[in-house]
Amino acid sequence: MAEDSALSVESANLAPVQKPAWRRALDAWAVRVGGVVLIVFTLIALTAPWLGTVDPTLFDAASRDLLPGKAGEITTLEGEQLKHTFLMGSDSLGRDIYSRVIYGARVSLIVGLSCAILSLSIGIVLGLSSGYLRWLDGPLMRVMDGMMAIPGILLAIALVSAWKASVLTVIVAIAIPEIPRVTRLVRSLVLTIREEPYVEAALSLGTPTITLMFRHILPNTVAPLIVQGTYICASAILVEAILSFLGVGLPSDVPTWGNIMAEGRAQFQQFPHNVFFPGIFLALTVLAVNMLGDGLRDTLDPKMSKKV
């Protein structure tokens, strides 16, 4: 009797009731910090017009090259002169850098999120097909190998140079180089999962391939894919800024963090803040996304976290 109860206590200790995955994720400090920072940035992007900004494309010749915190004037499209405090100074055209930085959050977040969604969706379809349709596997993987041999930023630069740069083309150009990695990840997950007993069971019950793919296999790839998605998001935000910074991304009148820095670099020695303010916002955003990714990886996907 006594032995029996001791055993049950011990087994209770060995297998504590595990919290659901999303609860464990929310308990991780990296997820919390990254998540809160991202929520703040999203709110900033959404409420940009009410945060004391002016239209980020407005300029005023009288307010050129102001230092941060200086008051000046800005001319609206109607030709009206408004008093305005330039919290982060103004650029060489007399545009308000604070307004441009705040509005720039919109572009970065949209590009990051869209690239992640786009490359994940295409990668999932290709990876599932490759893992399930054996005749497609060889040729498709060779194409992916070839794509991975072209350094990502270079491929993105080449693609935007071939198309006219707009938010859509930039998103597509940044997403394409990410597709092979997603495809490979999904494929390797499929190859492991399809050997699981429950898949064999479903198969022996005569489940059609399509149902098998989307009902039984795909849900088990969700955790690693969310993690991969956050990393793609972080790298997409970086690459968009790099494209803009090099002058090959979105047109220079669109306020993006990369564009603001590209305009500020000519005067970097006199006005370093023109480069540093957008740079800090960019680095903080990417850092938050990466922390979120690391936190999610450690909690949702412990197998992957051991590898690196």
Add this chain to the structure above:
Amino acid sequence: MLSFLLKRIAATLPVLAVVAVFVFMLLRLTPGDPAAIMAGDAASTEQIAQIRASLGLERSIPAQFGIWVSNLLQGDLGESFYYKSKVTTLIAQRLEPTMMLALVTIIVAVCVAVPLGTLAAWRIGGWLDRALMGFSVLGFSIPIFVLGYILIYLLAMKANLLPVQGYIKLGDPSGSTLKHLILPAMTLSCIYIALIARVTRATVSEVLTEDYIRTARAKGLPERVVLMRHALKNAAVPIITVIGIGVALLIGGVVVTESVYGIPGLGRLTVDAVLARDFPTIQGVIMFFSFIYVVVNLLVDLSYVLFDPRIRY
């Protein structure tokens, strides 16, 4: 060994073929007449007609691809109408600064990342480990150009230790090549260090749980020997692999770094070519960089023999 070598080299051919198809398609995906796009804005009608003929644009797409590949196999990357020079000549002229920058960066990164990663794995969870992991997240997050400007601001403008930008060719008496490369290499190596240190830490910490490490310690070997000869050597293959894969990051980073520091290398050439819509040069540079990347990773594969005697070809 020889048959493996041939097999491994043969395996890179389909990869390079796919790259060639992609680069070829790039121009054909662009709306408009490829000849007019290649010629740029300043070309005359005769010039465009001449380009049409040389690219075989009247013929079918597969035939055009054939012409392009046969030129490629002869080492002909075409002619830049913007620079009025062969693309191969352009690449050769810009190669030195980029190679020097890449070389210094790789050396710096490996010398910093491998010891740090090993020490972090040795005392996993310790202060160095946590600091290194924090730094590596930061290294992945700070954009190269932001880091570049921070370093210029602190070390070149405020402390006045190093030149702000520019490049001095090797053997040029007007200044030191290395001195001009320190800042760019520091900038570029940051993300590379983060990557290599992470993998070193992960692999070495796994090796340290092996039985032979316990045996080595039990027979009284000093920790230094255990770490260097037993742990690090057995962790070498994944570390070398990630150094090879990281070359892709490095190539992307070169484009940005050269732009920040005004270094007249291949990265700068790429950006200038894109801005001028100089397609032959864009195609040539992408082909060249991808080729280098594939060759580096081929060498990495072959180097496994040196580090792991269990691997025999």
